Amino acid sequence: MSIWEKLKDGTKAFSEKSEEIIEVARSKSEELVGITKQRMAVSKVQTEIIKKKTELGSLVYDLSCKRREDSESVDSICDEIKALELELSKLENAMMDAKNQSGPVCPNCSAKASEGAKYCSNCGSPLSEIKQDKPEE
Numbered sequence: 001m002s003i004w005e006k007l008k009d010g011t012k013a014f015s016e017k018s019e020e021i022i023e024v025a026r027s028k029s030e031e032l033v034g035i036t037k038q039r040m041a042v043s044k045v046q047t048e049i050i051k052k053k054t055e056l057g058s059l060v061y062d063l064s065c066k067r068r069e070d071s072e073s074v075d076s077i078c079d080e081i082k083a084l085e086l087e088l089s090k091l092e093n094a095m096m097d098a099k100n101q102s103g104p105v106c107p108n109c110s111a112k113a114s115e116g117a118k119y120c121s122n123c124g125s126p127l128s129e130i131k132q133d134k135p136e137e
């Protein structure tokens with residue numbers, strides 16, 4: 001088996017693994033499980049993107065060293081990176097939504113505040129003293 005064939009085989013195995021990870025990430029985001037699990041899915045996709053880019057880099061390096069034309073492999077890795085990045089942005093959006101829904105809302109300006117925040121980051125109204133609306137005497 002030539003080095004070139006080995007490289008192609010490696011790329012194929014890589015593609016299959018990447019599809020698996022997208023599947024896992026997809027099912028996780030659909031289940032809308034806890035933030036921790038969403039974060040794990042995000043970091044998995046991020047890691048996969050880095051791996052793909054490394055793989056793409058070495059493939060391009062080998063291609064130019066050997067002066068061989070195999071733009072198909074390069075294109076397929078590019079497509080996979082695009083798919084992974086799309087998946088990543090979906091996961092991040094889902095995470096942002098979940099985060100926004102869980103936090104308190106400012107009684108004054110209705111801005112979403114981060115969980116545990118004492119004051120609204122938008123208008124500065126106290127968030128924890130909503131109930132104590134006693135008049136000053």
Ligand SMILES: [Zn+2]
Pocket residue numbers: 106107108109110111120121122123124125
């Ligand atoms: Zn506010």
